[in-house]
Amino acid sequence: MATNILMPALSPTMEQGKLAKWLKKEGDRVKSGDILAEIETDKATMEVEAVDEGILSKILVPDGTDNVAVNTPIAVITADGEDANAAPAAAPVAPVAVAPAPAASVSAPAIVTNAAPAESEIPAGTAMVSMTVREALRDAMAEEMRRDGDVFVMGEEVAEYQGAYKVTQGLLQEFGAKRVIDTPITEHGFAGIAVGAAMTGLRPIVEFMTFNFAMQAIDHIINSAAKTLYMSGGQMGCPIVFRGPNGAAARVGAQHSQDYSAWYSQIPGLKVVAPYTAADFKGLLKSAIRDPNPVVFLENEILYGQSSDVPKLDDFTVPIGKARVHRVGKDVTFVTFAIGMTYAIKAAAELEKEGIDVEIIDLRTLRPMDTETVIRSVMKTGRCVTIEEGWPQNGIGAEVGMRIMEQAFDYIDAPVIRITGKDVPMPYAANLEKLALPNIGEIVAAAKAVCYR
């Protein structure tokens, strides 16, 4: 029977890629394990192997095709004498959803900015260049490493492998092995080593392959890095950045899908940053590297491949501790950050159709939190919904809601509603994972509820 060869996924979050090159041609006989083609994404190149014997009877996607969606049939393999056209129809192989689909898909939207960052951050007339979050982070590190010889990056696979998520791509080539340091898989140890080096005044950037693994190092992040300045009566600080992907990726299960925003944001002595746009990732990472304090810099794997405009400036920084009004509106305030922004933007578009005008605040920094911007917005709209992927108890939404109660109680016309990840460990099954995360439907419903609509 004829078999379709499908475009494979190289990672849990890959949605499309480039069919770079066919290594076999139509009519070639292939056997299991033969390399058929090379595919590329922005972070890796991989070979597609045949899994069956037969004749490569038809190539459906030619060399050099960009943006081939995962699971698209790219070729047909037939048995001897069989007709290629007898291949099964190119049906999508996605499982049938058994849960009600959320009101809108949340998969990999491009980052939409319909409000520029605050004017003070970008001079008028600045040219913009579109880049991925991944590139923005790389550029931020490279610029700061050029500027200051005390800055170095260490972590698992940051050097020769070019980064597990390709964020440190090219840094080894430019800065050498002294400043781009592959570590053994020992988070507790290398985080402690980096903190010790920072106590002497060096400026380490510690990449955790994901923040899930930073739990092994959390003692040094909190007990050694965050508290030393205070415990030393101001004598000895710790200028260090802990960065890496945080939160749920896609289908990687409970131990690899957790949002640590609330955890770190509770600690005095730390700064905690969780941006959304490529510009903010770049500008805030540069600020974090220059900051004399320990900064936990939370990234998101799903955002890495998304592009948005970054100002073309020699030295573009974004101040830590300032929220950004992403969308101006008058009816209800959404307070969110990081990947929460993707939900907020989509929900706001839905609500606009129903005549509800949403103001979206991207917190960007979680500690110190820019309460002033939140309160100013809530005083205007009188209503607030918070959105985050983290768990509800003691979450960022809980904190924002409490601050509103403390500082703007007389201005609010409805109780604040938090939309959060569900209070469960992250399940693996696709439908359950979707249910565990926030969805547009519940955000829209919450917005209507606080507007009494």
Next chain:
Amino acid sequence: MAVAPAKSAANAKSRATKPAASAGKQSNSLKEFNRDEELEAYRMMLLIRRFEEKAGQMYGMGLIGGFCHLYIGQEAVVVGMQMASRENDQVITGYRDHGHMLACGMDARGVMAELTGRRGGLSKGKGGSMHMFSKEKHFYGGHGIVGGQVSLGTGLAFANHYRGNNSVSMTYFGDGAANQGQVYESFNMAELWKLPVVYVIENNRYAMGTAVTRASAQADFSKRGASFNIPGEQVDGMDVRAVRDAGSRAIEWCRSGKGPFILEMQTYRYRGHSMSDPAKYRSKEEVQKMRDEHDPIEQVRARLLRNKLATEDDLKQIDAKVRAVVADAAEFATHDPEPDPSELWTDIVR
């Protein structure tokens, strides 16, 4: 001639002595101290001893709160190591840190006032017994989490290596911390990257109340780096000369770019783990025997007199000076005001 398989590069010089076995013996291989060195060691060890005795008293009077871990009995370790090190070498240790700070030259008033939680304390009263630091004296704490200082101390060595400044990190920890996972993560990276760090394991025989043999599958701590090819040596940590000797070799090893070195200092603490520990897990006789036969200060004192390097009067004068320093520190720490309430909110971030 048959040679035993080398367990380490320093095997030829290693001395697998236990304090009990080395009592009163003179080792021929030991480099003797000259008069100045003996007097320096005597004065500094005595300062630590008297300081700690005073701290114990003040704890009893309620002037010092929280945890207070005294170094009495272990003085030869840090004093000998400091005699072997250079000015820019760093020191980092755990919570039993008062002796290390004094040996680094930090001000006795500042240390004592930190113990009493006063504004003149080295951390303005905000750190306490376990958390003091001095950039100027290259003392990096003072850490309360068992084993934490081992990774941090390796990081100090990383910074030395990065800067190429030829300094060595003296990273102290106890026999208890030696069982922590991060110690071995650090050993691995230190040897992999050839970092200049001397791991000084102060084996005082008890991790809090647990005897070494009850907690350690391998109680020869000098071998703890074997899987990483880190050489190690056991040292009579009650003999300041043996400590300086071994320390000099280890530091030279590190400074010449060969990577880390482990020194197991076989020592003994006379007091409990902390002030609140009655030390019921060992006999009074065991402690008394140590004091009588191995006391690090008495050893120096006896040598000074025996070798006619000092008279009883000379030593009395030193004692009086040390007592005056400690009395002044205690006086200051008792009357210095508490921190201003506004200090609650300072030094959190820069």
